[in-house]
Amino acid sequence: MSAGEATAQAIPRPRRLPPPLACIGLAIVAIGLIMALLGPFLARHGAGELISERPFPAASWALPFGGDHLGRDVLSRLLHAAPVTIGLALGATTVGFVIGLTVGFFTAEVRGRTDTMITWILDILVSFPPKLIALIAIAGLGSSLPILIATLGFVHAPRVARVARAVAMNISAMDFVEAARARGESVLAVMVREIWPSARRPMAVEFGLRVTFSILVLSSLSFLGLGVQPPMTDWGSMVRENMSGIFLGTPAALIPALAIGILTVGINLVIDWIGGSSGRRLTEELSR
Amino acid sequence: MRPVLEIAGLVVRADDGKGSWIDTIRNVDLTVSAGEVVALIGESGAGKSTVALAALGYARPGTRLVEGRILFDGQDVRALDERGLRRLRGRDASYVAQSAQDALNPAIPIGAQIAEPLLIHGIASGTEAEARIASLIGLLDLPVGIVTRFPHQASGGQQQRIMLAMAMACAPRLLVLDEPTTALDVTTQIEVLKAIRTAIRGQGSAAIYVSHDLAVVAQIADRIVVMRHGAIVEQGPTAEIVERPKQPYTVTLIDAVRPRDRRLAREAPRGPAPLLALRGVNASYEQQGWFGPARGGNKVLRDIDLTVGKGEVLAVVGESGSGKSTLARVVAGLHPRLSGDIALAGTTLADRVRRRPLEQRRRIQIIFQSPDLSLNPEERVGEIIGRPRQLYFNEARTNRDAHTDRLLDMVGLPPSYERRFPAELSGGERQRVAIARAFAAEPDLILCDEILSSLDVVIAAQILELMRELKRKSSVAYLFISHDLVTVAQIADRIAVLYAGTVLELGATSAVFTPPHHPYTALLMAAVPQLRRGWLDDAFKLRGPTAQRRAAPTGCPFQPRCPLAIPGLCERELPPLREQTSGHAIRCHRSDAELRQAQTSPVQTSPN
Numbered sequence A: 001m002s003a004g005e006a007t008a009q010a011i012p013r014p015r016r017l018p019p020p021l022a023c024i025g026l027a028i029v030a031i032g033l034i035m036a037l038l039g040p041f042l043a044r045h046g047a048g049e050l051i052s053e054r055p056f057p058a059a060s061w062a063l064p065f066g067g068d069h070l071g072r073d074v075l076s077r078l079l080h081a082a083p084v085t086i087g088l089a090l091g092a093t094t095v096g097f098v099i100g101l102t103v104g105f106f107t108a109e110v111r112g113r114t115d116t117m118i119t120w121i122l123d124i125l126v127s128f129p130p131k132l133i134a135l136i137a138i139a140g141l142g143s144s145l146p147i148l149i150a151t152l153g154f155v156h157a158p159r160v161a162r163v164a165r166a167v168a169m170n171i172s173a174m175d176f177v178e179a180a181r182a183r184g185e186s187v188l189a190v191m192v193r194e195i196w197p198s199a200r201r202p203m204a205v206e207f208g209l210r211v212t213f214s215i216l217v218l219s220s221l222s223f224l225g226l227g228v229q230p231p232m233t234d235w236g237s238m239v240r241e242n243m244s245g246i247f248l249g250t251p252a253a254l255i256p257a258l259a260i261g262i263l264t265v266g267i268n269l270v271i272d273w274i275g276g277s278s279g280r281r282l283t284e285e286l287s288r
Numbered sequence B: 001m002r003p004v005l006e007i008a009g010l011v012v013r014a015d016d017g018k019g020s021w022i023d024t025i026r027n028v029d030l031t032v033s034a035g036e037v038v039a040l041i042g043e044s045g046a047g048k049s050t051v052a053l054a055a056l057g058y059a060r061p062g063t064r065l066v067e068g069r070i071l072f073d074g075q076d077v078r079a080l081d082e083r084g085l086r087r088l089r090g091r092d093a094s095y096v097a098q099s100a101q102d103a104l105n106p107a108i109p110i111g112a113q114i115a116e117p118l119l120i121h122g123i124a125s126g127t128e129a130e131a132r133i134a135s136l137i138g139l140l141d142l143p144v145g146i147v148t149r150f151p152h153q154a155s156g157g158q159q160q161r162i163m164l165a166m167a168m169a170c171a172p173r174l175l176v177l178d179e180p181t182t183a184l185d186v187t188t189q190i191e192v193l194k195a196i197r198t199a200i201r202g203q204g205s206a207a208i209y210v211s212h213d214l215a216v217v218a219q220i221a222d223r224i225v226v227m228r229h230g231a232i233v234e235q236g237p238t239a240e241i242v243e244r245p246k247q248p249y250t251v252t253l254i255d256a257v258r259p260r261d262r263r264l265a266r267e268a269p270r271g272p273a274p275l276l277a278l279r280g281v282n283a284s285y286e287q288q289g290w291f292g293p294a295r296g297g298n299k300v301l302r303d304i305d306l307t308v309g310k311g312e313v314l315a316v317v318g319e320s321g322s323g324k325s326t327l328a329r330v331v332a333g334l335h336p337r338l339s340g341d342i343a344l345a346g347t348t349l350a351d352r353v354r355r356r357p358l359e360q361r362r363r364i365q366i367i368f369q370s371p372d373l374s375l376n377p378e379e380r381v382g383e384i385i386g387r388p389r390q391l392y393f394n395e396a397r398t399n400r401d402a403h404t405d406r407l408l409d410m411v412g413l414p415p416s417y418e419r420r421f422p423a424e425l426s427g428g429e430r431q432r433v434a435i436a437r438a439f440a441a442e443p444d445l446i447l448c449d450e451i452l453s454s455l456d457v458v459i460a461a462q463i464l465e466l467m468r469e470l471k472r473k474s475s476v477a478y479l480f481i482s483h484d485l486v487t488v489a490q491i492a493d494r495i496a497v498l499y500a501g502t503v504l505e506l507g508a509t510s511a512v513f514t515p516p517h518h519p520y521t522a523l524l525m526a527a528v529p530q531l532r533r534g535w536l537d538d539a540f541k542l543r544g545p546t547a548q549r550r551a552a553p554t555g556c557p558f559q560p561r562c563p564l565a566i567p568g569l570c571e572r573e574l575p576p577l578r579e580q581t582s583g584h585a586i587r588c589h590r591s592d593a594e595l596r597q598a599q600t601s602p603v604q605t606s607p608n
């Protein structure tokens, strides 16, 4: 028995301010996106501009985060690298997501043998370690932005597909999806009209997680020198370049590492918030 | 006698989701004396559960007990601290929920679960606890061996009684029972009701019994409190409320239980070709495997032959597990059939809905049991109802909107509902939307899969009336799936009684309701709750020699439960569906005379 059952009054969906941690997360993500869009325009110096003769000049008004191993402005380079790091991560995730989502929803809806077969293939693909795939692909094809995006997308796709399939399976067992099937809706219509709207929230969580994963993998590839190649730079390669500075006590390597860390944490805070509310809603709906 | 529970001036407030509070319970007084059973009855949302929970000092999340006195044995419940409340809730008063499945721990043996409250409250341990459990098991008529089993190994009715045993373990002075039999079949309900009544009387504890079913309550309660919109409408001794209700609302509730007219005898129009014809349909739960077709082991439907005429209402009646819903799904093309043929207006239908042409799909629509689940929560009512028009008639937006208004009006909803989401409607309104969606396709046949069973009695009666009205206005046929014979009698032209996937009786509604009945039909009829006192005892006697729900693997499937079974014959041979008078057939080895005789013995007849 649910309260207000017999009354016909409208129960509007409550809109409240997100909880504090989520607000912090949203702020971090917003700053990250602004950096990704406007970073190069905000930077005072060019990415390759030499500001100082000495390596690792100390922080000052002119160089808020100090300089790097060639005497370039760390803040400016951070801003120049932001679109590369974030853009690559978003691009790769989007590629993996579109493929994974389509495959996952499709197998959940058609079921039967097609589902069994695709699930087998997905399981095999998932069993390869992501970094191994990336290393092989880059060793074979060389490192360029499209290759990086494609490789990471390929890493993501089967993982996203498995999650999407599980989410879709839960939703597709519900009567309203059954009603759509009984009506004779096509597989595509069931996926888009019936399953997707209810899957949006859990899949948004998955997207967030995948973006973090992309940022971390790309950064570590760049750190190993296999990712973004000079003269282009991203946060991961900034860490690598300035490794030697750590022993001199300069923050040049720590700043990009911190940027990576803070952005990842921020995305995770947002995910927790979305995930928390969607999880509750989903179980509510399933148990009603 | 000092009352066990005294509630005075209770006000409960709930968060309405908009940041303000509304009173869901307004100034309720309730007294329960020792050994007394008080029933709280009303529709969902009337606040009966809220009041019952308040007796335990509990307010659901999002609600607050703001005013009023709650005295348990003279002790102020609202002033109790955590420890006091815990002591009150497990020991002095206990609660039995509607769904045992959610309340029992699947990983702990049943005996240990019953013992838990005894151990926690330090009332008994060791052999003493064992003795207590054994006596409870006996009292509730549960098999002795059940203590070592796990909840999933017990039947639904047994699980409910296990919950009761847990609640009664500490011999509480007050039991709060919240719709304890609502989720059960009519026949199972009888066993549980009987056990509850025996147990309460045996223990001498007081009880609050929350239910929406007046007939059930009439068997158990000493006093009835009728609630509506958070306030008490009327209260009094059971006999008084049932026989001489004063408030119009109480009369409505009673009418909902006591069907006014049993619409009988309208000979179904029998054209040469029926609208829908099922011939020898078999289905099982196993899906097609990777290595060839699945074995046809677990059959849900066995050799079903049924027809539905144009504009006819065929009701399929049976308990849960009888295969009635599978039947609807097979016709809808949502469940594969193993063998057999289904034809719509003479044309064989493909097994799966996606292989059927659009026109065939349009002609068969389905309405599901729970409107909470059958409407897409992310779509507005307008989109939900408009979709079939778009899909089947390729209708333009503007036309569709006009149509939506007309459909909403047809099911008694205002046009403004078009903009609402399903979550913003009540259960009854949602079912109206589902009905409008089915009619949007202008179908020839609507499969109604238990469309009333998730609704309150009063709302269900309204929806049933709507379905009858819509039927009168068009030439649509219904395949009306239900577990409730009485409901079905009000709408069906013909009835098919299904047990373990086998049709046991088939005939015009009037014929099915006049003896001789199939023994199973007779059982179902007796199991329908009646307001008359003494019904429960009669029904319990009739329940058959064993309470087993299993279907026999060979012979007559009803044999394990049949009071008239012929030893040596019924367990070996499946009787044929024997035509009696034209259009009425019974599947039983007993002759009509034998059946009629058994069914006119005094205990069977039920003045209605």
Ligand code: SF4
Residues within 6 Å of the ligand: B519, B520, B556, B557, B558, B559, B562, B563, B564, B565, B566, B570, B575, B587, B588, B589, B590
């Ligand atoms: S065939 Fe036998 S077991 Fe089956 S209903 Fe008739 S008498 Fe009972």
